Amino acid sequence: MHDARNALAAISSASEVLARVELPHAVLRDASIVVGRQVRQLSAHMTELVAHAQRGAGNAGRALAVSDDAGLLAVLGGLLWDAGYRVELAATCDSGYAALMQRAPEIAVIDVRTSTGTALSLGQRARGAGFEGRMVAVEDSPLAQEQREPQDSGGIAGFDAVLARSFEPAALQAAIA
Numbered sequence: 001m002h003d004a005r006n007a008l009a010a011i012s013s014a015s016e017v018l019a020r021v022e023l024p025h026a027v028l029r030d031a032s033i034v035v036g037r038q039v040r041q042l043s044a045h046m047t048e049l050v051a052h053a054q055r056g057a058g059n060a061g062r063a064l065a066v067s068d069d070a071g072l073l074a075v076l077g078g079l080l081w082d083a084g085y086r087v088e089l090a091a092t093c094d095s096g097y098a099a100l101m102q103r104a105p106e107i108a109v110i111d112v113r114t115s116t117g118t119a120l121s122l123g124q125r126a127r128g129a130g131f132e133g134r135m136v137a138v139e140d141s142p143l144a145q146e147q148r149e150p151q152d153s154g155g156i157a158g159f160d161a162v163l164a165r166s167f168e169p170a171a172l173q174a175a176i177a
Contacts, residue, residue: 062103063176064088066096066119067111072138072165076109079172093119100126105133107176112139112156113165123158136175140165 063085065076073089080087085107090096093114100108100122108126112119123135137159156162161175 061106062086062088063107063109064090064096064099064103064105065109066090066093066099066122067138068092068114069111072111076111076138076172079169080107080109080176083173083176093122097122097125100131100133101129104131107134107136109136109138109163109172109176110159111165112137120156121158123156125158127158134161134176135159136161136163136172138163138165138167 063080063083065073065080065087066089067073067076068091070091073091077087077089085105088099088103088105090099096108096110096119099105108131110119110122112122120139123137126135135158137156139156139162163171163175
């Protein structure tokens with residue numbers, strides 16, 4: 001990484017010299033030689049740089065967390081990030097649904113207990129619109145218990161898994177696997 005930063009700094013400095021046409025031809029030629037040499041050195045490090053960038057990004061899929069509870073949203077976002085996902089957060093059901101449809105994350109963890117109550121049907125709506133990713137519901141409200149489909153045997157329609165609101169990180173890991 002250090003070699004790559006040095007090469008980029010040298011290229012930048014030499015490029016500034018090359019931009020000054022009033023300099024003697026010998027100085028411009030030397031700057032051009034520096035740029036060529038540093039570009040070759042940087043090219044030799046490209047594989048290492050790409051590997052480093054992928055490690056930094058986790059080279060994982062995308063995940064979406066939806067909740068109007070800022071604390072829960074932060075916890076979900078942090079746990080999904082720690083699991084190696086690039087995380088998007090949505091504080092409303094409408095923005096969560098839009099993110100599901102537009103960006104199609106691999107994982108969506110949705111708090112079905114929201115102030116508007118529309119998150120409970122989000123799973124069915126998303127499935128009906130063609131979303132194929134894994135969806136995990138986080139719930140504990142009596143309303144969610146009452147509105148479950150009878151054939152779901154404990155699940156919530158459209159969701160692949162259900163977590164209690166007081167879940168442990170290991171339970172989330174198991175639910176998104």
